[in-house]
Amino acid sequence: MSSSSAKAVPYEPRDQPSLAAPLGETPVARPGFRRSMSLLVLLSVPLWAAIAMSVYVATRLLG
Structure with missing residues (x-):
């Protein structure tokens, strides 16, 4: 399949409910x-x- 045979497909957005x-x-x-x-x-x-x-206990034990 070569790139010269590629065709654009039109895109039409459908009406979808907005969130x-x-x-x-x-x-x-x-x-x-x-x-x-x-x-x-x-x-x-x-x-x-x-x-x-645990941080408090660790600082009391190390300090």
């Missing part, structure tokens, strides 16, 4: 997403507390 919020409106997250993000934040608090405590 963007209309102007002047605040986009709202779906309930499942909001719940999972809240759970992620709640579970990350003890993790960061444990990291901070």
Whole structure:
């Protein structure tokens, strides 16, 4: 197949629904997403507390 036989195909975008919020409106997250993000934040608090405590203990032992 040679490049001289290649032909351009016209592209016509179809009317697809936009996922963007209309102007002047605040986009709202779906309930499942909001719940999972809240759970992620709640579970990350003890993790960061444990990291901070381990850093504190390590500095007390080394210093």
